[in-house]
Amino acid sequence: MKKIAVFPGSFDPITKGHESVIIRAIPLFDEIIIAVGQNPEKRAMFPLEKRLGWIKKVFMEVPAISVETYSGLTVDYCKRKGARYLLRGLRTSADFEFERSIGQTNKKLYPEIETVFLLTTPELTPINSSIVRDVYRNGGDASRFIPDGIKL
Amino acid sequence: MKKIAVFPGSFDPITKGHESVIIRAIPLFDEIIIAVGQNPEKRAMFPLEKRLGWIKKVFMEVPAISVETYSGLTVDYCKRKGARYLLRGLRTSADFEFERSIGQTNKKLYPEIETVFLLTTPELTPINSSIVRDVYRNGGDASRFIPDGIKL
Amino acid sequence: MKKIAVFPGSFDPITKGHESVIIRAIPLFDEIIIAVGQNPEKRAMFPLEKRLGWIKKVFMEVPAISVETYSGLTVDYCKRKGARYLLRGLRTSADFEFERSIGQTNKKLYPEIETVFLLTTPELTPINSSIVRDVYRNGGDASRFIPDGIKL
Amino acid sequence: MKKIAVFPGSFDPITKGHESVIIRAIPLFDEIIIAVGQNPEKRAMFPLEKRLGWIKKVFMEVPAISVETYSGLTVDYCKRKGARYLLRGLRTSADFEFERSIGQTNKKLYPEIETVFLLTTPELTPINSSIVRDVYRNGGDASRFIPDGIKL
Amino acid sequence: MKKIAVFPGSFDPITKGHESVIIRAIPLFDEIIIAVGQNPEKRAMFPLEKRLGWIKKVFMEVPAISVETYSGLTVDYCKRKGARYLLRGLRTSADFEFERSIGQTNKKLYPEIETVFLLTTPELTPINSSIVRDVYRNGGDASRFIPDGIKL
Amino acid sequence: MKKIAVFPGSFDPITKGHESVIIRAIPLFDEIIIAVGQNPEKRAMFPLEKRLGWIKKVFMEVPAISVETYSGLTVDYCKRKGARYLLRGLRTSADFEFERSIGQTNKKLYPEIETVFLLTTPELTPINSSIVRDVYRNGGDASRFIPDGIKL
Numbered sequence: 023m024k025k026i027a028v029f030p031g032s033f034d035p036i037t038k039g040h041e042s043v044i045i046r047a048i049p050l051f052d053e054i055i056i057a058v059g060q061n062p063e064k065r066a067m068f069p070l071e072k073r074l075g076w077i078k079k080v081f082m083e084v085p086a087i088s089v090e091t092y093s094g095l096t097v098d099y100c101k102r103k104g105a106r107y108l109l110r111g112l113r114t115s116a117d118f119e120f121e122r123s124i125g126q127t128n129k130k131l132y133p134e135i136e137t138v139f140l141l142t143t144p145e146l147t148p149i150n151s152s153i154v155r156d157v158y159r160n161g162g163d164a165s166r167f168i169p170d171g172i173k174l
Numbered sequence: 175m176k177k178i179a180v181f182p183g184s185f186d187p188i189t190k191g192h193e194s195v196i197i198r199a200i201p202l203f204d205e206i207i208i209a210v211g212q213n214p215e216k217r218a219m220f221p222l223e224k225r226l227g228w229i230k231k232v233f234m235e236v237p238a239i240s241v242e243t244y245s246g247l248t249v250d251y252c253k254r255k256g257a258r259y260l261l262r263g264l265r266t267s268a269d270f271e272f273e274r275s276i277g278q279t280n281k282k283l284y285p286e287i288e289t290v291f292l293l294t295t296p297e298l299t300p301i302n303s304s305i306v307r308d309v310y311r312n313g314g315d316a317s318r319f320i321p322d323g324i325k326l
Numbered sequence: 327m328k329k330i331a332v333f334p335g336s337f338d339p340i341t342k343g344h345e346s347v348i349i350r351a352i353p354l355f356d357e358i359i360i361a362v363g364q365n366p367e368k369r370a371m372f373p374l375e376k377r378l379g380w381i382k383k384v385f386m387e388v389p390a391i392s393v394e395t396y397s398g399l400t401v402d403y404c405k406r407k408g409a410r411y412l413l414r415g416l417r418t419s420a421d422f423e424f425e426r427s428i429g430q431t432n433k434k435l436y437p438e439i440e441t442v443f444l445l446t447t448p449e450l451t452p453i454n455s456s457i458v459r460d461v462y463r464n465g466g467d468a469s470r471f472i473p474d475g476i477k478l
Numbered sequence: 479m480k481k482i483a484v485f486p487g488s489f490d491p492i493t494k495g496h497e498s499v500i501i502r503a504i505p506l507f508d509e510i511i512i513a514v515g516q517n518p519e520k521r522a523m524f525p526l527e528k529r530l531g532w533i534k535k536v537f538m539e540v541p542a543i544s545v546e547t548y549s550g551l552t553v554d555y556c557k558r559k560g561a562r563y564l565l566r567g568l569r570t571s572a573d574f575e576f577e578r579s580i581g582q583t584n585k586k587l588y589p590e591i592e593t594v595f596l597l598t599t600p601e602l603t604p605i606n607s608s609i610v611r612d613v614y615r616n617g618g619d620a621s622r623f624i625p626d627g628i629k630l
Numbered sequence: 631m632k633k634i635a636v637f638p639g640s641f642d643p644i645t646k647g648h649e650s651v652i653i654r655a656i657p658l659f660d661e662i663i664i665a666v667g668q669n670p671e672k673r674a675m676f677p678l679e680k681r682l683g684w685i686k687k688v689f690m691e692v693p694a695i696s697v698e699t700y701s702g703l704t705v706d707y708c709k710r711k712g713a714r715y716l717l718r719g720l721r722t723s724a725d726f727e728f729e730r731s732i733g734q735t736n737k738k739l740y741p742e743i744e745t746v747f748l749l750t751t752p753e754l755t756p757i758n759s760s761i762v763r764d765v766y767r768n769g770g771d772a773s774r775f776i777p778d779g780i781k782l
Numbered sequence: 783m784k785k786i787a788v789f790p791g792s793f794d795p796i797t798k799g800h801e802s803v804i805i806r807a808i809p810l811f812d813e814i815i816i817a818v819g820q821n822p823e824k825r826a827m828f829p830l831e832k833r834l835g836w837i838k839k840v841f842m843e844v845p846a847i848s849v850e851t852y853s854g855l856t857v858d859y860c861k862r863k864g865a866r867y868l869l870r871g872l873r874t875s876a877d878f879e880f881e882r883s884i885g886q887t888n889k890k891l892y893p894e895i896e897t898v899f900l901l902t903t904p905e906l907t908p909i910n911s912s913i914v915r916d917v918y919r920n921g922g923d924a925s926r927f928i929p930d931g932i933k934l
Contacts, residue, residue: 025658046744049714050633050658063311095312106657112730112747114575115723115875119266122720125749126300131314136654139720139747141733144904148582159519160551162587177354198440201410202329202354215615247616258353264426264443267419267723271570274416277445278604283618288350291416291443293429296752367767399768418879419571423722430756435770448600452886463823464855466891481810502896505866506785506810562809568882568899571875578872581901592806595872595899597885671919703920727876734908739922 027051027107027138030096033058033073034066037154039146041080041169043111044087046140053086055103060093067155068174076172097132108137113147179203179259179290182248185210185225186218189306191298193232193321195263196239198292205238207255212245219307220326232321249284260289265299331355331411331442334400337362337377338370341458343450345384345473347415348391350444357390359407364397371459372478380476401436412441417451483507483563483594486552489514489529490522493610495602497536497625499567500543502596509542511559516549523611524630532628553588564593569603635659635715635746638704641666641681642674645762647754649688649777651719652695654748661694663711668701675763676782684780705740716745721755787811787867787898790856793818793833794826797914799906801840801929803871804847806900813846815863820853827915828934836932857892868897873907 029044033056047054056077058070066073074089081087092099100108108128112118125137149167157164158174168174181196185208199206208229210222218225226241233239244251252260260280264270277289301319309316310326320326333348337360351358360381362374370377378393385391396403404412412432416422429441453471461468462478472478485500489512503510512533514526522529530545537543548555556564564584568574581593605623613620614630624630637652641664655662664685666678674681682697689695700707708716716736720726733745757775765772766782776782789804793816807814816837818830826833834849841847852859860868868888872878885897909927917924918934928934 023657049631050744050746093312095309095314098312098314112726114579115726116268116572116575118720118723118726119268122749123266123300123302123305126752127305127309127319129749129751130300130318131309136658137749138658139749141730141737141745141747143737144734144907147904147907148579148586150579153579153583157551157583157587160549160554162551162554166586167583175353201327202440202442245616247613247618250616250618264422267422268572270416270419270422271572274445275570275604275606275609278448279609279613279623281445281447282604282622283613288354289445290354291445293426293433293441293443295433296430296755299752299755397768399765399770402768402770418883420724420876420879423724427722427756427758427761431761431765431775434756434774435765448603451600451603452883452890454883457883457887461855461887461891464853464858466855466858470890471887479809505783506896506898568878571878574872574875574878578901582904585901585903592810593901594810595901597882597889597897597899599889600886701920703917703922706920706922724876727874731874731908731910731913735913735917735927738908738926739917 024052024104025107026053026055026103026105027109028055028057028100028103028105029109030057030059032061032064032066033077034151035068035073035154035168035174036077036080037149037151037167038169039111039113039142039149042143042146043109043140047109048084048086051107054109055105056087056089057099058089058091059096060091079172080169095131097128097135100135101132106134106136108135110137110139111142112139113142113150176204176256177259178205178207178255178257179261180207180209180252180255180257181261182209182211184213184216184218185229186303187220187225187306187320187326188229188232189301189303189319190321191263191265191294191301194295194298195292199261200236200238203259206261207257208239208241209251210241210243211248212243228324231324247283249280249287252287253284258286258288260287262289262291263294264291265294265302328356328408329411330357330359330407330409331413332359332361332404332407332409333413334361334363336365336368336370337381338455339372339377339458339472339478340381340384341453341455341471342473343415343417343446343453346447346450347413347444351413352388352390355411358413359409360391360393361403362393362395363400364395383476384473399435401432401439404439405436410438410440412439414441414443415446416443417446417454480560481508481563482511482559482561483565484511484513484556484559484561485565486513486515488517488520488522489533490607491524491529491610491624491630492533492536493605493607493623494625495567495569495598495605498599498602499596503565504540504542507563510565511561512543512545513555514545514547515552516547535628536625551587553584553591556591557588562590562592564591566593566595567598568595569598569606632660632712633715634661634663634711634713635717636663636665636708636711636713637717638665638667640669640672640674641685642759643676643681643762643776643782644685644688645757645759645775646777647719647721647750647757650751650754651748655717656692656694659715662717663713664695664697665707666697666699667704668699687780688777703739705736705743708743709740714742714744716743718745718747719750720747721750721758784813784864785811785867786813786815786863786865787869788815788817788860788863788865789869790817790819792821792824792826793837794911795828795833795914795928795934796837796840797909797911797927798929799871799873799902799909802903802906803869803900807869808844808846811867814869815865816847816849817859818849818851819856820851839932840929855891857888857895860895861892866894866896868895870897870899871902872899873902873910
């Protein structure tokens with residue numbers, strides 16, 4: 023059976039932290055789907071098309087990685103895609119408590135799913151999308167926090 | 175003096191975690207008031223009447239438990255009800271830090287109040303109302319996370 | 327049925343934090359047993375007799391409080407005493423994670439037991455027995471951290 | 479070179495916790511600028527003029543302390559003011575994780591900046607502006623949580 | 631290239647938590663080596679032979695899993711075995727902070743290694759080897775915390 | 783009055799993390815005393831002379847920094863040296879909770895003392911002396927974790 027992982031998120035925008043986790047996870051799976059959730063409750067700063075375009079640009083030379091959008095329950099999307107793995111990065115212990123609740127709930131809803139966590143690298147531990155948005159909104163240079171080659 | 179405890183919350187909706195904490199606290203108090211706070215700043219997903227109805231249904235055969243709504247400061251409500259105890263469940267260390275600030279502030283405002291904490295059971299530790307709402311909003315089956323016999 | 331709570335610990339030595347939690351818990355129970363565990367794996371700084379003597383002195387005028395020693399599993403001791411409650415104070419989130427594991431394990435071993443947590447008061451949050459021992463060992467004045475009227 | 483520290487925040491409203499950290503930091507710096515950030519994304523409860531007025535009243539007799547507003551990136555403001563230090567108080571471990579991300583990001587954006595943290599005093603650890611607003615909004619007496627001499 | 635993972639630990643003794651993480655990780659790797667570290671600084675409660683025997687019994691029908699002992703640096707052992715993955719379970723945020731330091735240090739020492747984390751299941755979250763030893767030492771029934779079919 | 787800070791620790795051994803915090807704190811104080819505590823309860827891995835020698839070598843060209851040993855209470859040592867500041871680095875939230883207890887206790891014992899915290903840099907966040915000892919004990923190359931120019 024093909025090992026398919028879904029990396030769900032809003033990627034508003036994709037950061038070097040996301041990029042690093044995904045690249046390190048490539049050898050672990052046959053296919054990784056970066057799944058951009060469309061959550062009507064959570065207004066994104068950057069339009070969906072931009073967010074998708076940036077991710078595509080970052081991984082365009084990696085055939086094992088695809089980018090999609092989804093709505094509804096993440097585990098339902100995983101079922102539709104035949105994915106048995108969720109991929110997530112862990113930065114801080116606050117992250118961890120949140121991810122544990124989500125991960126254990128997902129497993130209750132779909133017992134075949136397994137959430138696989140990789141660590142961020144130390145240099146990238148302070149960075150998340152919310153901090154990148156904050157730097158950007160205030161006119162700072164966010165380019166060092168996002169993958170090379172993309173421009174907010 | 176009657177031992178009266180108030181379990182304050184928005185119960186949006188009540189979860190199996192709430193139910194478990196309240197049931198285990200029954201022998202500790204003469205009376206437990208489940209107090210649904212009306213907070214104009216925090217928009218609930220489910221209408222107040224539904225939230226109250228669910229709680230009443232869950233505990234209708236327990237005479238020591240009543241359900242009320244309140245607005246204003248929780249400790250002022252406790253004073254009006256003659257309650258010397260606040261009852262809360264603890265799930266995670268993030269919960270704990272939040273509850274400690276609230277609990278210690280309540281004691282400053284009303285030194286006779288004591289917040290009494292019980293642990294969630296391990297199986298219910300990942301579940302809170304916010305996760306239940308998320309499952310519900312996305313079309314998932316939230317019934318396993320809420321008390322038996324109620325329907326969102 | 328009498329509501330009996332056991333407050334287990336090594337009390338090496340008893341601190342103002344312990345004292346505050348126990349005093350505030352008195353109205354909640356009919357009887358509180360302060361149970362000094364004899365753990366051959368954990369060498370105490372102060373001899374058992376001294377530790378017991380200090381606790382007795384602090385609570386000698388409170389008939390609902392007694393002091394005992396025990397060995398073996400805490401929940402087995404609770405069963406022998408007819409106690410359905412364990413009483414513990416919570417200071418920090420590190421404390422909480424430790425107490426949650428112990429509390430949930432105790433409930434697995436003895437489903438009738440309930441651990442009841444009270445918060446420390448803000449002023450006493452930094453203090454625990456280990457810090458008191460450290461101050462004492464280094465010749466500092468630990469008297470402000472322990473109950474009035476006792477002397478290390 | 480003059481040692482200038484910026485204490486950034488929204489001070490909505492200033493609390494006894496802020497006051498205590500700033501007073502204890504005075505001997506460490508030649509000048510402390512309390513910088514009230516104007517963040518269009520975050521609606522304050524109290525109008526900017528009131529917030530500034532309260533801070534000025536609290537520190538009006540301390541020549542080393544001034545109060546200003548700023549918008550844009552905090553580190554850009556620090557550069558403009560010639561400030562090499564950011565001053566922050568630490569209350570809880572949740573605070574810490576948040577402050578670490580911000581502090582390490584600020585240093586990436588402006589390597590000459592150093593964030594200096596002081597601890598809150600134990601009595602003030604439960605208090606933050608959000609809790610003060612909550613007490614105020616619900617008609618409670620918030621005066622014990624804010625500096626003497628000011629009135630919400 | 632074969633995907634080999636090492637699950638290092640002292641397994642003093644193996645718990646249902648370890649067992650659950652390892653079983654769920656089987657489809658992710660071609661081979662999992664359970665590596666019992668021999669650490670002269672850390673005295674185990676159970677003799678090495680017993681610890682190895684229990685693990686072998688638990689996984690004897692899983693050809694992809696083997697059990698070995700090792701000494702020295704974990705990453706040096708991984709290099710010798712051709713393993714590019716370390717496998718670990720995550721229970722609590724205290725665990726997480728510890729594991730993050732170890733995992734990020736291992737990556738500094740051996741950049742090709744990746745630590746892969748799975749969550750414990752909620753029911754097993756309170757259990758670790760130290761709690762099992764504590765129950766056992768005090769004459770409690772630890773059998774519900776360790777894999778079926780083994781006996782301490 | 784001269785601003786004197788004491789950076790207390792066992793420095794078993796000094797790490798790049800310590801070095802980075804101390805260097806960044808130099809402009810904040812007139813004098814920094816690195817104070818190696820002699821704690822008979824805590825056996826160090828490296829002999830005191832070696833630990834002192836390494837620190838001296840690292841900072842020999844910085845006149846504002848001196849190295850000393852001390853025993854007894856840290857705040858008593860600070861009083862003897864006329865130091866009003868304790869300097870500490872913060873890595874993780876587990877660190878923070880520990881440091882907060884120590885820092886708030888020190889202030890109770892000596893109200894004039896202020897603990898000043900700086901953050902580690904992200905790259906050095908995983909490293910502490912205990913991890914360095916672990917790498918060293920197991921024959922790993924610990925040189926990248928300790929200051930340049932010293933050799934364990």
